[in-house]
Amino acid sequence: MxxxxxxxxxxxxxxxxxxxxxxxxxxxxxxxxxxxxxxxxxxxxxxxxxxxxxxxxxxxxxxxxxxxxxxxxxxxxxxxxxxxxxxxxxxxxxxxxxxxxxxxxxxxxxxxxxxxxxxxxxxHPLLRDLGPEPLGPGFGGDHLHRLSRGRRSPVKTFLMDAQVVVGVGNIYANEALFRAGILPSRPAGRISRERYQRLAAAVQEVLRAAIAAGGTTLRDFIDSDGKPGYFSQELHVYGRAGEPCTGCGEPVRLSRLGQRATYYCPRCQR
DNA sequence: AAAGACACCTGTCCGC
DNA sequence: TGCGGACAGGTGTCTT
CATH class of the missing domain: 3.20.190.10 (MutM-like, N-terminal)
Structure with missing residues (x-):
């Protein structure tokens, strides 16, 4: 969740x-x-x-x-x-x-x-090797670009690696890649510094917007008052397989990357 | 070192 | 209505 x-x-x-x-x-x-x-x-x-x-x-x-x-x-x-x-x-x-x-x-x-x-x-061993906070210092396009060199795994998997950056799970990885126009399956090591700048900015935007909306409730997330979050209304691709892309109208596709559901627009994301 | 599969556990939904 | 199977927001651990 x-x-x-x-x-x-x-x-x-x-x-x-x-x-x-x-x-x-x-x-x-x-x-x-x-x-x-x-x-x-x-x-x-x-x-x-x-x-x-x-x-x-x-x-x-x-x-x-x-x-x-x-x-x-x-x-x-x-x-x-x-x-x-x-x-x-x-x-x-x-x-x-x-x-x-x-x-x-x-x-x-x-x-x-x-x-x-x-x-x-x-x-603590669970926290000691974590990557930077996405909304804090130490995170940005340069960081992603540097760490990704030589990596052949899909950029989505790379982005969800807590040693690379913390806090980006399956929903927001999908959403950030859509906002940045990057295909989730693209090998992490073959993406330019410029495109990583855009991706880092997209990660920050989507996380900030989601926090402002109180998070995303898909099935059962509730906040400390027992209320759901409203960011699910602002999701562009996550959970929207087959529905028209909000950018171009092309149906949103669903695939699997590292055993996780991966949603993307084959036209807007390259 | 890096990448991929699997495990943990319960609830829900879908197709038959 | 019941049942089996797939799937779900995470991540440590093990194997290649």
Whole structure:
């Protein structure tokens, strides 16, 4: 489910309820996420959350004792509850704040994770080798061009590699390539610097627009208020196989690249 | 080093 | 209405 815009939407929604506030307790009803929720997560009890940050698709709850690392996987979401409610199906973990507000983590497929680290979360093995933030310094056409030299894999696969740039999942990779007019299957190493400048700009545009719309809800993404995101209305190719291209009217095509659905316009993208 | 397949798990949708 | 199969927003791990 969540790519960078959905995770950022979640972060913004829950930050006011956790930043500068103390955690009363953590309730784990189902520890079997992608990795078992560790017992050390109880280190969070009594800690004040200094900041809630996002790195790629990870959420980092920093405290003086360490940090909770959270990932939403394919189907995860976090809701804020201001009054007690009985947990529903797949609502595996609650972070209960001292003032009674709570974060409820839901993840039907359990591909997400909740971990604890006593050290710097950015040095954690899962985060340490991540590429630059697409909306931060260090990302741009030059970066993509440099890293892509000698690579023969499709540019879409390259763009979705978190060591190249974080946060770009299947929806936004498809959309950015459409906006940049680049064929997803084109070998990454055979694209010019100029075209990478355009691609980097397209990535930033589509991510910014999606964040502004509260993310993309395809089936089940909800924000911290339980509301869907509206960016699905602005998708040009993703999920639109057979429908006319918004640029030229040619039917949008569907293929498979690295086992992921790939949508493109054979006329607008080269 | 890089590329590709596979695994993890549940829900939903489609065709028969 | 039921059932099997394909597919879904991610990513670590293993094999070529």
């Amino acid at each position: 969540p790519e960078l815009p959905e995770v950022e939407t979640t972060r913004r929604g829950i930050a006011p309820y956790v930043e500068g506030r103390r955690v009363r307790t953590v309730v784990v009803r189902e520890p079997r996420l992608r990795w078992p929720v560790p017992a050390e997560l109880s280190q969070l009890h009594g800690q004040t959350v200094i900041s809630l940050e996002r790195r790629g698709k990870y959420l980092l709850f920093r405290t003086a004792a360490g940090a909770m690392i959270m990932h939403l996987g394919m189907s995860g979401s976090v809701r804020v509850l201001l009054s007690p409610q009985p947990p529903r199906r797949h609502e595996h973990v609650d972070i209960v704040m001292e003032d009674g507000a709570l974060l409820r983590y839901q993840d039907p497929r359990r591909f997400g994770c909740i971990l604890w680290t006593a050290g710097d979360p950015l040095r």
